[in-house]
Amino acid sequence: MPQLNGADGDDLGASDELIAFKDEGEQEEKRNVAAERDLDDVKSSLVNESETNSGSDSEADRRPKPNPDVESRARQSQLFEEALRRQQDGGLFQPSPYVGYPFFMIPDLGNLCSPYLTNGALTPSARPYLPFQWPLLDVPGRAAMRDTATPTHLSNSVPVVQHPHMSHLHPLLPYSSLTCMSRTPHAACYPVSPGGMAQIPHPLGWLQGQHMYPIAGGFTPAALAMNAGLVSSSFSPRLVPTPQSSIPHPAIVPTAVKQEPGVSSQPGKSAPDVKQEKDDERRPHIKKPLNAFMLYMRDERPKVVAQCKVKESATINQILGQRWHSLSKEEQAKYYELARKERLLHSKLYPGWSARDNYGKKKKRKRVKSETQLEGKTSVVSLRTAGRFVWSR
DNA sequence: GCCCCTTTGAAGACA
């Protein structure tokens, strides 16, 4: 963590340090830690602590008041990993390239569409395949807990709104739910294949979620599930490769590019070349897994919006950045752990994927921006560089 | 309609 960069007294980045610390004691503690470990060790220890403590009530009692939502998600992650190990150890299911993906633990698409009874309870046939069903059982409680267990910096006078993405309502999701949740209450519809199941009601709505990873190879989740022997083959859709373009998944982000037909705006490139290039840009791509801070932002952004009555993401992110640094290491550890599992799942889903694949998917930031930052009051680049310098030793 | 802003972390590129 960059805030530890003062461990050995060097003042790299000190002049432009903006990070607000909660208290000196915490900072002092972190300094001591930094003197003993490097970044990886610290993060690793945070994770280990998190895992070790998760099973101990007494330990949990001693901890600062945790965010129950994060807690539950961490638990989900743990459960998911255990399920993953069971599968890989020759458990119930045959290994598959997507063995780690919880979706494929669903027995059939009939129940897949709705493994819950109308009263919200799981159907008996679905239960054995849904190790993460428990979150649904106490939705109101969890929602209340989360909303009341806000960090201390949240004012009681500020009304806390329910998370718009209602992530706790998606019981089929283990840790991947963290990034598979739709933030908007849109209709749960996932076009599986032409002529196939057009509408999949909740809980499969997450398949269309904001960060849901697209399925490699152009197969739909349902088809892959069927392929893995988890879904009755009598159920339509069949194992049919689905053009990726037919999967309007938010995680497969087409970059909207305005195309002037037949006109090349780039010197030295023919119109077809430019068209091809822009088609490539527009082509859906696999997104990077979210890091710890991104996961934190996703959880906390609605609270900040509600509390601070601001909408500008830049401002919100500044606030979130400060709050991130004010988190206890236990709280941060939960997010580091979630992010680690996020990367694990991502690597299992897309073994050949590289972050480099997405280079150029976003418009390159102008060099002048970095220079501006160096001159500006925040000096983002120098600050972050300084932090890395210390941590990497 | 596209890009910038703003944050942190991860990963790739490069010297």
Add this chain to the structure above:
DNA sequence: TGTCTTCAAAGGGGC
């Protein structure tokens, strides 16, 4: 090995 760059999310604002 150290440093720099890019991308991941979000949505208002500027051009």
